[in-house]
Amino acid sequence: GAGVSQSPRYKVAKRGQDVALRCDPISGHVSLFWYQQALGQGPEFLTYFQNEAQLDKSGLPSDRFFAERPEGSVSTLKIQRTQQEDSAVYLCASSLVGGSNQPQHFGDGTRLSIL
């Protein structure tokens, strides 16, 4: 399929460990988004890329969170020194271009559990 692909699907880490989550957007999609979805909540915006440029990182909860998209395609969300409150589903979405009214296509997400 040509949808957004995320890996791993599940990640368990001990508190204090670093984790890296990968997102492979739909080919040709310029815009890429990361969202965090806590249990019982809707997705919340973390960060936005247009090609390789990170245009908005206002939703990142702390400086332990870092995202990159060096070649304008695959993106990695890294969380350093994980804490229990980082446990959530991390969703990646892509759209053809940025701006309003552009449908965002979501991946299956990575379910992160911090012990």
Next chain:
Amino acid sequence: AQRVTQPEKLLSVFKGAPVELKCNYSYSGSPELFWYVQYSRQRLQLLLRHISRESIKGFTADLNKGETSFHLKKPFAQEEDSAMYYCALQRGSGGSNYKLTFGKGTLLTVNP
């Protein structure tokens, strides 16, 4: 800042009954509104958006700017409609008009 409220966490109806999932928003400008759906063990997917004014799988939603609402309706619910439904908002223009603001979702169960 914008906010989306879905007052019902759970909604249960019988097959063939009408269903309405409520969504209210707060935003001072002109918003773009969406409904996303997540079926069991599937990814989040776009159901419909207000600007298209279309009916998808029998669902419709009308943007009511006076009441700041975007309720999702279907006259005759089907069992396959059982899913989690999220209402989402984007700014219509201006800065940050790319990010989606989601409600907390409503879990719809259609009983046989």
